Amino acid sequence: MRIVVCIKQVPDAKNVKLDEKTYTLKREGVESIINPFDMYALEEGLRIKEKMGGTVTVVSMGPPQTESSLREAVSYGADETVLLSHRAFAGADTLATSKTLAHGIRKIGFDLIICGKQAIDGDTAQVGPELAAHLDLPHVSFVRKIREITEQSLTVERLMDDGYDVVRLPFPALMTVVKEINLPRMPSLKGKMRAKKIEVSAWGPAEIGLDDTQAGLTGSPTKVVKVFAPQPRGKRELVEGDPAVQAASLLDRLTDDGILKISK
Amino acid sequence: MDYLLSENELMVKDLARKIAEERILPVRAELDEKEQFPHEIMKVLAESDLFGLIIPEEYGGFGGGCLINCLAVEEISRVCCGVATSYAASALGTYPIILFGNDGQKKKYLPELASGKKIAAFALTESTAGSDASGIRTTAARQADGYLLNGTKQWITNAGEADVYVIIAITDRQKGPRGASAFIVEKGDPGFTFGKKEKKMGIRSSTTGELIFSNCLIPADRLLRREGMGFVAAMHTLDKSRPGVGSQAVGVAQGALEEAIKYAKERVQFERPIISFQAVQHMLADMATQVEAARALVYAVARFVDSGAKDISKVSAMTKLFATDMAMKVTTDAVQVLGGHGYMRDYPVEKMMRDAKILQIYEGTNQIQRNVIGQELNKEFSRKT
Structure with missing residues (x-):
């Protein structure tokens, strides 16, 4: 089975500071890590490979330093890496990102694509589902458990607010995973040794057959108009007592404030 | 302080620290309280290849030496000395095979010890032999088809948990210190059982216990080097x-x-x-x-x-x-x-x-x-x- 895992290099949230004027993240000097949700995606990819056979290819779009995260993925057991890196890819929103990834992944070849549910910096949770749309794949988001996997299909549990759905989908397919799905393993020394030596393929728009205008900032309809911290919400009060007392107290407050008028 | 460690040494140190902080720290108090052997952690250390540090590459190890082993042990001990004892005791049981084993013995035991699929233990101490190793009573009598072991080893780290034991037994009492020999014993050898598990003051997540040999017959090729080298x-x-x-x-x-x-x-x-x-x-x-x-x-x-x-x-x-x-x-x-x-x-x-x-x-x-x-x-x- 050809498994592709998408990862994103993000600043280590434990050490990130906020610029108090612009409210943007101060990234300088902050250590980069693999997006934690992508670690669950990688672990699940490795487990499926161990069960079904095949390969795990890790792909990431990002600046050249993203290579270190791809090597790190190899230290955990990934077989191959692909870095999508080019000036034309810079400044991409989720649409341009997912389109770029789709072109790269089509070139790699796949049966199953696994993404983390979202990245801890952008927090959109859009890239996975958009990627499935570009590749015209069935997909399930927020997978918390794989119930069954065969050569033909995948049966998973999708985490919902009020429980979970059981979904079966045929290959090729895409899923995004939540942290409940597994406990990622530790890297191994053999993996680390391999990670030092492995060649990381770096592809630009030409290699993946993507028109420059579809990528990066030019390919991104999303424009960031302003970044700001939300206003604190207004004053709140808790009305206490048993339900009858609470209702009476609330009614008094509403009539006192002139919001409700009780006609006699 | 920067000790000018090599890239590989730093790699081992960082990996050991990561495992210690992410996997050992959250459970160390519970392991101590319940006197539980850290099976799960041993598995993580094994899958991360840390059991192979001192084992030569040709036998599936990392080919490192004393320093690289010390770095891993230090990082694990920084978080839990009990877990570190269980881990380090396997190296203690592996050293005699590396140092004194013949190629056949190395091929048979070292790859599995390197992968952590099996762990080792070393057994010298007896009730009458601690600081004074000449008090050893366990005997190994040469038979036509091997050696017959009789005696009891005490306070052995990883007793019952290890799969491979290197033990010191007397093959010729007349020769004094030159009458002791080292043998490899496997869990499951007939006549080899485990006795009392000790209750300890500290390092409580490590297992300490007795090895009991009662007419335990082992093949002659379990002898390390030759008789008298114990x-x-x-x-x-x-x-x-x-x-x-x-x-x-x-x-x-x-x-x-x-x-x-x-x-x-x-x-x-x-x-x-x-x-x-x-x-x-x-x-x-x-x-x-x-x-x-x-x-x-x-x-x-x-x-x-x-x-x-x-x-x-x-x-x-x-x-x-x-x-x-x-x-x-x-x-x-x-x-x-x-x-x-x-x-x-x-x-x-x-x-x-x-x-x-x-x-x-x-x-x-x-x-x-x-x-x-x-x-x-x-x-x-x-x-x-």
């Missing part, structure tokens, strides 16, 4: 492993020092954090200095061992002696810095203090280490005059 094998093994005990001491003391500093910065008395008081600062300064001095000695000796030096008994004993006495002092002082909190099991330093005590006792008491050092000094100066 004590030589034991002494060479301990020479190699003592810096490892020194690194356990450095690790547990480092862990205690960090806890003491953290606490001293947070704890407010007389409206100031207690770290602002000179009485506390001086304690922390002494602790930090002692830890660094011990670490410098352990690393220097480990590098000397890795250089292939032969005359390592004296300096190897020094690492164990100096570092473990230091660890007892530093962990005790850490409890003192934390005061009442330090004495409570809600904080980790009382465990570190309990754990540190064994380091002055096992793998040769510190009194025996002084004997070794003293005898070597005597020998050196006899040669010179």
Whole structure:
């Protein structure tokens, strides 16, 4: 089975500071890590490979330093890496990102694509589902458990607010995973040794057959108009007592404030 | 301090720290409380290839030496000395096979020990033989089809948990120290069972117990090297492993020092954090200095061992002696810095203090280490005059 895992290099949230004027993240000097949700995606990819056979290819779009995260993925057991890196890819929103990834992944070849549910910096949770749309794949988001996997299909549990759905989908397919799905393993020394030596393929728009205008900032309809911290919400009060007392107290407050008028 | 470690050494150190902090730290108090062997953690260490550090690459290991083993042991001990004991005891049981095994024995045992699929143990001590190894009663009688073992080993780390045991038994009582031999025994050999599991003061997540040999017949090819090499094998093994005990001491003391500093910065008395008081600062300064001095000695000796030096008994004993006495002092002082909190099991330093005590006792008491050092000094100066 050809498994592709998408990862994103993000600043280590434990050490990130906020610029108090612009409210943007101060990234300088902050250590980069693999997006934690992508670690669950990688672990699940490795487990499926161990069960079904095949390969795990890790792909990431990002600046050249993203290579270190791809090597790190190899230290955990990934077989191959692909870095999508080019000036034309810079400044991409989720649409341009997912389109770029789709072109790269089509070139790699796949049966199953696994993404983390979202990245801890952008927090959109859009890239996975958009990627499935570009590749015209069935997909399930927020997978918390794989119930069954065969050569033909995948049966998973999708985490919902009020429980979970059981979904079966045929290959090729895409899923995004939540942290409940597994406990990622530790890297191994053999993996680390391999990670030092492995060649990381770096592809630009030409290699993946993507028109420059579809990528990066030019390919991104999303424009960031302003970044700001939300206003604190207004004053709140808790009305206490048993339900009858609470209702009476609330009614008094509403009539006192002139919001409700009780006609006699 | 930067000890100019190589890329591979740093890689091992970082990996051991990651495992210690992410997998051992959350469970160390529970393992101690319940006296549970850390099966899950051993599996993680195995899958991360850390059991193969000292095993040559041709047998599936990492091909590292004494220093790289010390770095891993130190990082694990910084978080839990009990887990580190279980881990390091496997290396102790592996060393005699690396040092004295023939190619067939190495091919048979080392790859599985390197992968951590099997773990090892080393068994010298008996009820009548501790510091005085000549008190060994366990016998190995040559038979037509192998050796017949009879006797009981006591206080053996990893007893029952290990799959491969290297034991010292008497093959010829007439020959004194030259009458002891080293054998490999496997869990499941007929007549080989496990006795009492000890209840300990510290390192409670490690298992300590008896090995009982009752007409246990093992094949002749389990003998390491040849008959009469038992004590030589034991002494060479301990020479190699003592810096490892020194690194356990450095690790547990480092862990205690960090806890003491953290606490001293947070704890407010007389409206100031207690770290602002000179009485506390001086304690922390002494602790930090002692830890660094011990670490410098352990690393220097480990590098000397890795250089292939032969005359390592004296300096190897020094690492164990100096570092473990230091660890007892530093962990005790850490409890003192934390005061009442330090004495409570809600904080980790009382465990570190309990754990540190064994380091002055096992793998040769510190009194025996002084004997070794003293005898070597005597020998050196006899040669010179």
